[in-house]
Amino acid sequence: MPDWLTHVLVGYALATALAAVRGEIERRHVTLAMTGALLPDASKLSLVVPSDAVSAALGVPFEWFALHTLPVTVVLAAAIGVLLPAEGRRLGVGLLLLGGLSHHALDLLLLQPSGYTYPVLWPLSTFQAPSADLYQSSDRAPALVAGCLALVAAFVRSHALDRPGPARETRDGGESVPSTTDDGTA
Amino acid sequence: MEETGHADVVLRAATLIVLGGVTFGLLVWYGRVAGRFAAVAGLVTSGAIGTSDVTSVAFGTASPPAVAATVRDLAAAAADGASISTVGAASDWRALAIRADWEERYMYGVSALAATWLWLRLLRDWRFEVRSLRLVPRSTEDDRDA
Numbered sequence: 576m577p578d579w580l581t582h583v584l585v586g587y588a589l590a591t592a593l594a595a596v597r598g599e600i601e602r603r604h605v606t607l608a609m610t611g612a613l614l615p616d617a618s619k620l621s622l623v624v625p626s627d628a629v630s631a632a633l634g635v636p637f638e639w640f641a642l643h644t645l646p647v648t649v650v651l652a653a654a655i656g657v658l659l660p661a662e663g664r665r666l667g668v669g670l671l672l673l674g675g676l677s678h679h680a681l682d683l684l685l686l687q688p689s690g691y692t693y694p695v696l697w698p699l700s701t702f703q704a705p706s707a708d709l710y711q712s713s714d715r716a717p718a719l720v721a722g723c724l725a726l727v728a729a730f731v732r733s734h735a736l737d738r739p740g741p742a743r744e745t746r747d748g749g750e751s752v753p754s755t756t757d758d759g760t761a
Numbered sequence: 762m763e764e765t766g767h768a769d770v771v772l773r774a775a776t777l778i779v780l781g782g783v784t785f786g787l788l789v790w791y792g793r794v795a796g797r798f799a800a801v802a803g804l805v806t807s808g809a810i811g812t813s814d815v816t817s818v819a820f821g822t823a824s825p826p827a828v829a830a831t832v833r834d835l836a837a838a839a840a841d842g843a844s845i846s847t848v849g850a851a852s853d854w855r856a857l858a859i860r861a862d863w864e865e866r867y868m869y870g871v872s873a874l875a876a877t878w879l880w881l882r883l884l885r886d887w888r889f890e891v892r893s894l895r896l897v898p899r900s901t902e903d904d905r906d907a
Contacts, residue, residue, distance in 0.1 A: 579872035603886035603898050636792030654780040658896045713864035
């Protein structure tokens with residue numbers, strides 16, 4: 576994985592850019608996309624409770640890395656979707672999935688020790704594509720690029736809000752859209 | 762308009778249990794097949810590595826290591842405990858990547874920053890309502906409660 580900052584920034588940038596053209600996407604939906612961007616790294620629970628320890632405790636084979644596959648990302652997004660309000664649930668799950676897809680897209684470009692990417696489509700497929708080897712998890716460039724993308728997206732979004740158009744429309748509870756940007760932290 | 766009835770809570774709980782069961786089943790299934798996938802990573806376990814040194818490196822967390830390799834002509838240095846990874850099949854290393862301590866600290870540092878940012882946004886934007894087993898957007902709470 577690239578660092579979490581890169582993932583979260585890319586999730587933020589994608590959802591914020593989308594919000595510029597889809598008025599119903601509000602700040603809380605951007606947060607869902609950012610959450611989705613970290614969903615596959617739920618597999619990092621292995622750093623807290625190693626897979627071997629779980630396997631030994633339960634007496635069955637066990638591997639946290641399964642959480643780092645696209646089909647399981649869909650299952651996790653669906654689980655979170657169950658908790659979301661019925662109104663806007665489809666949008667929320669869609670943004671969770673957008674974040675999850677961005678995570679896998681970034682991870683598939685990583686330098687891989689084996690020369691092959693992880694089986695991203697497992698259990699649907701065990702195919703491992705040759706790795707792109709563009710960067711390592713500890714490289715600084717991905718976060719820098721993602722930060723620039725996030726700034727551009729926030730800028731575009733804020734300008735979309737300044738003009739009459741789709742971004743001003745709200746269909747979710749009639750909440751007014753902030754007049755500047757949806758996120759003061761970006 | 763919102764689903765707050767007992768039946769809805771039961772339905773959500775049942776769905777979560779099913780999805781949790783599916784996820785757990787996939788974790789177990791992957792545990793059975795994980796060894797079939799190409800993956801190599803490990804720790805430097807046999808002393809400091811320096812440029813142009815020839816040093817043995819053990820890969821894998823099992824003891825004894827599942828794979829052992831000889832590393833030549835390193836472009837960077839790493840000490841015991843540093844994480845190390847290779848690119849290429851075990852018999853034909855085509856590159857070697859060593860992560861320095863400060864790079865490791867950077868990676869975890871910015872990741873902690875991102876986790877904090879996201880956590881604060883989640884706390885500000887959403888609230889988990891245990892009784893009805895759902896996430897409630899804070900921005901519409903007033904409307905809903907009114």
